[in-house]
Amino acid sequence: MSVTPDLDRRTLLRRAAAAGLLVTPAAGLLSACAGSTPSQNNDNAGEKSDDNPFGVQDGSSVKVVIFNGGLGDAWAKEDQAIFNAKYPNVTVNMSSTQKIKTEEQPKMATQPSDVVMNSGADMMDISTLVNEGAIEPLDDLLAAPAWDGEGTVADSLLPGTVGDGTYQGKFFVVNVAYTVWGNWYNDALFSKEGWTPPKTFDDFFALAPKIKAKGMAPYVYDAVHGYYPRWALMATVWKSAGKQAVIDIDNLKENAWRAEGILPALEAWEKLVKDKLLLPGKLDHTQSQQAWLDGKAAFIQVGTWLKNEMAATIPPGFEMKISDYWGLGATDKAPNDVYAGAGEGIVVPAKAPNKAAAKEFLRAVLSKAGSAKFAELTKSLASTKGSGDNVQDAALASANELMKNAGSDLISIKLWNFYADLDKESQNLSAELMAGRLTAAQFVDKMQAAADKVAKDSSITKQTRDA
């Protein structure tokens, strides 16, 4: 669940400088491993009250690091203004970057920032952070009164937000963006041609020849980042095989990948590839999104940050709308469940020098005023309830619409947050399946083998989910 950044010119130059230091491979790799000795932190705490539930101390300062990816960082400056309106004497040192892990990981054991938005391609592995005790549990934040609404902070959040940030029974990650995933299409084009967005793969396979007749590819995908196609594959798996099947997969249950409904779901994707319904070529996320905007393909699947990410190059008259992932039809166990959840996680390092102000800052981020600004600026929903109510935007409205018709459960997959090995393997295998080098049956066999290997490995801390 992350918004991938581009390799922009500045990162490139910085990385170039770093690469220049690698005179010999050994030297570079060796010093990359070396850390430094830990030091003690002293938490400065002031008076606690209902209005100041964590005891933020006047005159202290708080360091906030924002991930500047698909959502930008303008929204965070609004939160800073809201925070400073209440605490004019607390200094907020805010910086934004795309290189979260590169810049923050070396500081985690000694002098970390107070608030770190851990997102993007260069994010720190969540389960490692939890297992190492490197981040602070934020259950007291959930229990604190909401900044500018009724009840507690937890009450003000959209369903799934608390669950998505909970690991080993504790709430660690404040996911600020509420993302809805699905298949995007150009509504203007579809109305003109009289096409209806498909609900099932059968609908899609029926529509595909008509799309091809117009000289368009029916579908385009990101062939560089394996986690893009993986969202879509796993959404179909959930719809076809049901929630319990995915929970079993996440819990590494024996033969979980061989449950009823999983293979047919993946076979639908295999058919899509074999029938040559993909745009030829191997593009990355922005290239494939641009190809879709240029009318080379009819469908692309991605999350609701799409509009913000591509804002600069959307052609006039292009009406992007999101529709639900496709299921298989009558046999589906959970046809109406929507892939949505809170993403873009913010964490507070366990050794952060000013945890009180860090938590208070997060309370401001989750405020009504802050989340409304978030939705306005990013065209994405915030994970606080009601953030998008006053935003006029067709793409956002289509996501709202999708959520209103959603089934009782939200599709959520934990596997890749639980285990780095399975994250890598599932990305690789998803890319292989989409490249046509792997059949659905082979995908299932290889995923099962990888899951069994992790289950047997005693050096890996196991995690489980109940719901």
Place this chain on the structure above:
Amino acid sequence: MRHGVARFVTGFLALPVGLYLFYVVWPFLQAAGYSLTDWGGYSDKQQFVGLDNYLRLFSDELIRKAFWHNVFFLITVPLFTIALALFLAFLLNVGGREDKAGIRGVFGSGLYKVIFFFPQVLSLVVIAVMWQQIYRADGQGLINGILMKIGLVGEDDPITFMHDPEPFLGVPAVLWWLLLIAVWSGAGFYMVLFSAAMQSIPKDVYEAAILDGAGRFHTFFRITLPLLRDTVSVAWVYLGFIALDMYALVFVMTPSQGGPNHASEIFASVLNFTAFQKGQFGYACAMGVALAIFTILLAALQLRITRRERIEY
């Protein structure tokens, strides 16, 4: 030595040596220390596990795969780079026609030198990003675009370059495409190096050979190459280092940093994944130390094999 000179020299050296020890040698030692622990990288908790991490290396399939990919580069990068650089240097210095002015390079060799050297001026990451556009796997890629225009590649079937794991001569295609970039970017520098060495070979040696009726082929293999032995040997060691690294190219260019599906995995990419994704810094440090030892052994072996009496002229 006069009294006080030792103190004088020490005074000058203390600071740089101190800096070197602290910023270079100390991190190396730290890494070696961490390689004996199960440190995760994000906390200050760690346990001593002895040589467990090193034993694990031998049963790690991914490491084995990465090792063989590095060996592929270790053989091919120096071989092709040096061959190309020697060929170019020969043409530019002694490959032209011989006339009254004596032996010289082909026409316009000064210009060629600048052009061939140019990739050396660019950072490897800049090169990688540039080649991303050259290798782009659809009609907008430089190579695919041209080949599609002249009809050698079908519109629906572009060459996939970095996404192609199909083996060619037993090695995934993606590695060959990476090799092409490495050779292209390295050959210029070694061409200049070899040119300098060639210019120090006395012209009369060549003239004598030509008088005896030696053609270009014979002058190159009987005179130039033997007299360049030292330079080539050093170049081989340097290129060996580069071949064992290759990190920047793999990291920037390949899908999933080592993909597709581990087809371009190298030591450094596995190390990066182990340390930063899996959070096993101890094990990753063991990989780094193992690679360092391997590199040093290789360099020592290489220099020993090629050591010979030096020819003076």
